[in-house]
Amino acid sequence: MAVALFCGPVDIAQREARAAQAEQFVRTTLAERGISVVATTFVDNSGITRVKSVPMRRLPHLAAWGVGASTSFDYFRFDDWLAAPPGGTAPVGDLRVIPDLGRLVPLAAQPGWAWTPGDRYRQDGEPHDCCNRLLLQRLVDHAAAQSLEIKAAFELEWVVSAGDGDDFASAAPGPAYGMSRLVDVSEYARDLIEALSAEAIKVEQFHPEYAAGQLELSVAAESPVDAADTSVLVRNTIRAVGRRYDYRTSFSPKVEADDVGNGGHVHLSVWRDGENLMAGGKGRYGLAPVGEAFSAGILNRLPALLALGAPSVASYLRLVPSHWAGVYACWGLENREAALRMINGSAGSSDWAANLEVKCVDLTANPYLLLAGLLAAGLDGVAAGKRLPEPVDVDPAALAPDELERRGIRRLPTTLRESTDALAADPVLRNALGSALLDSVLTVRESEIGLFAEASAEEVVRAFRWTH
Ligand code: GLU
Ligand code: MG
Secondary structure, three states, X not given: OOOOOOOOOOOHHHHHHHHHHHHHHHHHHHHHOOOOEEEEEEEOOOOOEEEEEEEHHHHHHHHHHOEEEEHXXXXXXOOOOEOOOOOOOOOOOEEEEEEOHHXXXXXXXXXXXXXXXXXXXXXXXXXXXXXXXXXXXXXXXXXXXXXXXXXXXXXXXXXXXXXXXOOOOXXXXXXXXXXXXXXXXXXXXXXXXXXXXXXXXXXXXXEEOOOOOEEEEEEOOEOHHHHHHHHHHHHHHHHHHHHHOOEEEEOOOOOOOOOOOOOOOEEEEEEXXXXXXXXXXXXXXXXXXXHHHHHHHHHHOHHHHHHHHOOOOOHHHHOOOOOOOOOEEEEEEOOOOEEXXXXXXXXXXXHHHOEXXXXXXXXXXXXXXXXXXXXXHHHHHHHHOOOOOOOOOOOHHHOOHHHHHHHOOEEOOOOHHHHHHHHHOOHHHHHHHOHHHHHHHHHHHHHHHHHOOOOOHHHHHHHHOOOO
C-alpha cells in the first residue's frame, strides 16, 4: 500500500503500512546514520514552524498514530499569544500530527536528529480541516486532474548577526554582492552548502545580498508540497549551521527599519505532458495560453494573496517602492519592481527555465498556505481563461500618477488591514481554503493588527527580528 502523502482519512490498513515503513527506516537509514530522535513539524498561520519530537524507537508508533497537538495551534500568533477565536472552542480538542515518511531527512547540522514534515489529522482519522499541508496536496491533485503539474521554488534571503544580542550586528560585513563579504563567511557558507547537499537539497546558487549582513540561496524547482517542505528544512538548516558560528539568523521581512528587507520570492511554472507552459506558446514572451491564464489568475488576486504571502505587520515595512520587493500589481519581463516578474531565461533555455517570480511575498508566510493560495488563484485563472494586461517595462515608481492610472497599475496593499480585508472578501480563496481555515487565518491577522495598532515601525521591526 502506498503511504505517500494522502489526503483522505487514515484507516487501520494505512496505519499498519506506515508503521511497517517506519520500522524499515529505523533498521536501515536511521540506524546507519546514528539517529536517536525524530522531529516532526507543521507550520502555523503566522508562519512559525512548530515541532514535536520522539525517540527513534517510537517512530513506527508516530508514523501510525501521530503525536498529539492542540487544535489551538490554528490560533497561535507569531509571538505565541493565542488569538482567541469566537466561541471559546480553541483549547478544546486534540489532533494527531502524522509524519510524512516520504520526506524523512537526517539533519546534517543537528547530529543524531532526523526530521519529517507532518500532516494534521483528527482523532477519528479524518484530515484536520485547517491542515495547510494537506490543503496544498489537494490543490496539487486538483491541478493533476486537469493534467497540469506545477513546479515551485522558494528563494530564501536572510541575515546573520554576531552573538546573541537582540540588536542586529552584521556578521557578514562588506559590500552587497561583494566577494569580500563572501570571504568573511566562507567557512559558514561552505558548511551550509555541504549540509544542504547531505540533506539532498538541490542548491542552485548562493550569494551575498543587498542589505547589511544579508545572504541568499536558491534551490531547484519541485512539486509544490516538496518546495514548501524544502523551504522549512533549508531555513532550519541555515539556523542550525549559524549556531555553530555563534550567528543569529533572521528571515524577518525587515531586520532594520531603514535597510532593504528579506524577501521570500516564489518561482512558479505550469507544465503539461512534460512541456513548460510558461514558454513555447504564441503569447507575449512565448507564454502558452494556460501559462498566461495561470499568471493572470494570480495577478488578479494579489491584494488578497498578500494576506497569505505578506502576512505580518512587518511585511508592509518591506513593501516599499524601488526596493526590488515588487509593490505594484503588474507584471513585466525581468522587471524587479513588478509584483510578478516574468523570467524567460537565456535564448535556448526557455523551455525549461521560463517561470513566473512572485516577488511581493516574504518569509513570515506559511509556505504551504501561500502556495495553496497561489495555486488556487492560478487555477481559477486557467478555468476562466484569463488574459494578462499589457506588461510593464519600467519601475512603476518612475511613472507619474496619471500614467499609472492610464495603464491601470495599482499599488498593492500598504497595510495588513487592507490585504486581510481583501482576503476576507475573496470568494475563490474562501472556497479553496475552506471557511474553517480561512476564518482561523483571519482571526490571527485581526489579532496581530490590533496588537500593533499604535506601534512605531521600530517597535514592529524589533518584535519580528528573531521570530522567523
Ligand atoms: N531583498 C529584496 C526583497 O525584499 C529582493 C532582492 C532580489 O531581487 O533578490 O524582496
Ligand atoms: Mg534576492
